[in-house]
Amino acid sequence: MADPSLSILVIDENRARAAIIEAGLREAGHSHVTLVHSLTGLARRVEEAAPDVIVIDLENPGRDMLEHMFQLSRAVRRPVAMFVDRSDSDAIARAVEAGVSAYVVDGLRQERVKPILDMAVSRFNAYARLTRELEAARDELEGRKVVDRAKRFLMKQKRITEDEAYALLRRTAMNRNRRIVEIAQSLLTAADLLGDDL
Amino acid sequence: MTHRIAAGFLPLLDSALLVTAQARGFAAAEGVDLLLLPETSWATLRDRLAVGQMQVAHMLGPLPIAGNLGLWPLPARTVVPMALGLGGNAVTVSNALWTLMAREGATPDLAPAPNGRALRAVVARRARDGWARLRFGVVHPHSGHNYELRYWLAACGLDPSRDVEIAVLPPSFMPEALVAGTLDGFCAGEPWNTAAVLRGAGRIATVKAAIWRNSPEKVLAAEATWADRNPEALDALLRALHRASLWCAEPANQAELAALLAERIGCPPDWLRPALAGEILAGPGLTTRVPDFFVPQASAATFPWKSHALWFYSQMVRWGQVVPGPEAAAAARESYRPDLWRRALRPLGVAQPAANAKVEGALDRPTPVGSTGPSLVLGPDGFFDGQRFDPDSLDAYIATQAGSSTAHEA
Numbered sequence: 001m002a003d004p005s006l007s008i009l010v011i012d013e014n015r016a017r018a019a020i021i022e023a024g025l026r027e028a029g030h031s032h033v034t035l036v037h038s039l040t041g042l043a044r045r046v047e048e049a050a051p052d053v054i055v056i057d058l059e060n061p062g063r064d065m066l067e068h069m070f071q072l073s074r075a076v077r078r079p080v081a082m083f084v085d086r087s088d089s090d091a092i093a094r095a096v097e098a099g100v101s102a103y104v105v106d107g108l109r110q111e112r113v114k115p116i117l118d119m120a121v122s123r124f125n126a127y128a129r130l131t132r133e134l135e136a137a138r139d140e141l142e143g144r145k146v147v148d149r150a151k152r153f154l155m156k157q158k159r160i161t162e163d164e165a166y167a168l169l170r171r172t173a174m175n176r177n178r179r180i181v182e183i184a185q186s187l188l189t190a191a192d193l194l195g196d197d198l
Numbered sequence: 199m200t201h202r203i204a205a206g207f208l209p210l211l212d213s214a215l216l217v218t219a220q221a222r223g224f225a226a227a228e229g230v231d232l233l234l235l236p237e238t239s240w241a242t243l244r245d246r247l248a249v250g251q252m253q254v255a256h257m258l259g260p261l262p263i264a265g266n267l268g269l270w271p272l273p274a275r276t277v278v279p280m281a282l283g284l285g286g287n288a289v290t291v292s293n294a295l296w297t298l299m300a301r302e303g304a305t306p307d308l309a310p311a312p313n314g315r316a317l318r319a320v321v322a323r324r325a326r327d328g329w330a331r332l333r334f335g336v337v338h339p340h341s342g343h344n345y346e347l348r349y350w351l352a353a354c355g356l357d358p359s360r361d362v363e364i365a366v367l368p369p370s371f372m373p374e375a376l377v378a379g380t381l382d383g384f385c386a387g388e389p390w391n392t393a394a395v396l397r398g399a400g401r402i403a404t405v406k407a408a409i410w411r412n413s414p415e416k417v418l419a420a421e422a423t424w425a426d427r428n429p430e431a432l433d434a435l436l437r438a439l440h441r442a443s444l445w446c447a448e449p450a451n452q453a454e455l456a457a458l459l460a461e462r463i464g465c466p467p468d469w470l471r472p473a474l475a476g477e478i479l480a481g482p483g484l485t486t487r488v489p490d491f492f493v494p495q496a497s498a499a500t501f502p503w504k505s506h507a508l509w510f511y512s513q514m515v516r517w518g519q520v521v522p523g524p525e526a527a528a529a530a531r532e533s534y535r536p537d538l539w540r541r542a543l544r545p546l547g548v549a550q551p552a553a554n555a556k557v558e559g560a561l562d563r564p565t566p567v568g569s570t571g572p573s574l575v576l577g578p579d580g581f582f583d584g585q586r587f588d589p590d591s592l593d594a595y596i597a598t599q600a601g602s603s604t605a606h607e608a
Contacts, residue, residue: 039371058242058245058246059237059238059242060238060239061238061239061368061370061371062239062368063239063241063242064239064240064241064337064338064366064368065365065366065367065368067241067271067366068338068339068365068366069366071339081271082271082272084271084272084273086273089273092245092248092249092272093249093250096245096246096248096249096251097249097251101241101242101245
C-alpha cells in the first residue's frame with residue numbers, strides 16, 4: 001500500500017535510473033519525490049526535502065558523508081537509520097545485490113517503507129537487465145561485423161564464395177567446439193599479426 | 199586447489215598490498231584466485247562484506263571494531279587477521295589558512311607541535327573576531343584520520359568538537375573543497391594531500407607519521423564466518439599479502455608500484471611518488487623527508503597488534519562514539535587476530551613478535567624486540583606529545599584524555 005504522505009529523496013548520479021525510480025514511486029501514488037544527482041550541496045538538499053525515506057545507489061561516493069550527517073542529525077529533523085529488515089536477512093542481500101540502499105527516519109513503521117525498498121530493488125534490477133541487454137545487442141552487432149570481415153578475408157585468400165567461407169568458419173568452429181564469432185576473431189587476429197591486408 | 203576470494207577495496211595508496219598481490223601474481227602463486235572489487239565508499243564496502251558478496255576487504259582500522267561493537271547498521275561479525283601497512287595520511291590546509299598559520303609561526307617542516315600551536319592561535323583570533331569555525335574534512339567518523347586529527351588538535355589545546363567543525367567527505371573531493379572554500383583543511387590518505395599541493399589547492403601542515411610514528415591505518419577485514427570455515431584460503435591470502443608487502447617495500451619497485459596504483463586510482467603516477475619515496479611535498483618546491491611516511495613491511499607493519507585495536511577503541515570512547523565497558527573493550531581487543539597472522543606466516547619463517555600487544559609510544563629509536571624466528575626490529579612509535587598508551591592500563595589512559603565536550607557528537 002502506497003503512503004502518499006511520505007516524502008522520499010532519491011540520490012543517484014545516474015539520471016536515467018533515478019527517473020525510472022521516480023516514475024515507479026509516482027505510479028505507486030507517492031507525490032513527494034525529490035531527485036538529487038550531485039553531491040554538491042547535498043546537506044542543504046536533504047534539509048530542504050526533509051525526507052522520511054532516502055533511496056541511494058550503492059556506487060554513490062556520498063554514502064559515508066550521508067551516514068555521518070544522519071549521525072549528527074543536524075541536517076535532518078529526526079534521527080535517520082539505514083533501513084534493515086532484521087527479520088528478513090534475504091531482503092538486505094537482495095538490496096545490496098541490486099545495488100541500492102535506503103535510510104528511514106526514526107519511528108517509521110517497517111511496513112510503510114518495505115514496499116518502497118522493494119520497488120527500488122526491482123527497478124534497479126530492471127535497469128541493470130536493460131543495460132545488459134543493450135550491451136548484448138551491441139556485442140551481437142559487433143560479432144556479426146567480425147564474422148563478415150572474416151568471410152571477406154577467406155574469400156580473398158582462398159578465392160572461395162561467401163557461402164563456402166561461411167561453411168568453412170562453421171565447420172572449424174564445430175570441430176573445435178567454439179563459437180563461430182570466436183573462430184572469426186582468432187582468424188582476424190592471426191591475419192593481423194602476420195600483417196595480411198584485411 | 200584454487201581458493202576463489204573476492205576482495206573489496208577503495209583505490210588509495212594503502213590498497214598497495216592487495217593490488218600488488220593480484221597484479222604481480224603473489225596471490226596466484228599461493229593458489230588464490232583474487233578478484234579485486236573497487237568501491238567508492240566505506241559504507242558500500244561494509245554492506246557487501248556483511249552480505250557475503252566479498253569475503254575480505256581493505257578497511258579503515260577502526261571500522262571492523264565499530265562493526266563488532268554494534269555500530270554498523272546491519273548485523274555482521276568481522277575479524278582483522280592482518281594490517282595493510284602503517285602511516286600514509288597527512289593534514290592539508292587551504293592556502294588561505296596556511297598564510298594565517300605561517301604568520302603565527304607555522305613552518306613547512308611538517309612538525310605537529312609548532313604548526314598545531316599556530317593553528318590554535320588562528321582559531322583563537324577567529325573566535326575573538328566572531329568568524330565562523332574552521333571546517334576540517336575526514337573520510338569517515340570511524341577512521342584513523344578522524345582520530346589522529348582530533349588527537350593532534352586536542353594535544354595542541356583545541357577542542358575538536360567545539361573549536362572546529364569536522365565533516366565527512368570522500369578524499370577525492372577534498373582538494374576541490376579547499377579551493378571552493380567548503381573546507382579549510384582535511385586529514386586524508388595519499389594521494390589526496392599531494393594532489394591538493396600539486397594543484398595549488400593547499401599546503402600539507404603535518405603528517406600522521408609525525409603525530410604518531412609507525413601508527414596503524416588500513417587493515418584487511420574478513421567476514422568472520424567465512425574466515426572460520428576457510429582457514430586454508432585465508433592463510434594463502436595472508437601469505438600472498440606478506441609477499442606483496444616485501445615487494446612494495448623494495449625501493450627498486452617504487453616506479454612500478456606508483457604506476458599500478460595510479461592506474462586504479464585514475465591519477466598520474468607522480469601523485470604517488472612522494473608518499474612511496476617518503477619525500478613529502480609540503481608546498482610548491484618544499485620537499486621534506488619523512489622516512490616512515492608509509493611503511494608496508496618494516497617494523498612488523500602487517501601485524502594486527504591488539505594494542506592498535508585498543509587505541510582505536512580508546513578514541514571511540516574519547517569522542518563519545520561508544521559507551522565504555524569491559525565487554526566493549528573485549529570486543530575491540532578480539533577484533534584484531536594476531537593468532538591468524540601467526541598461523542598463516544609461521545611456515546614462511548617470518549620474524550614473529552613475541553607479544554600480541556605493546557606499549558605504544560615507548561620506542562624513540564629502532565629497537566630489537568622479542569621475537570620467534572628471525573630477529574625483529576620495530577621502528578620508533580612515539581606520539582608527538584610524548585604520551586604513552588599502555589593497553590594494560592586502558593581505563594587510566596581513557597580517564598587522562600580530554601574528551602568531547604558533547605557526548606555522541608562524532
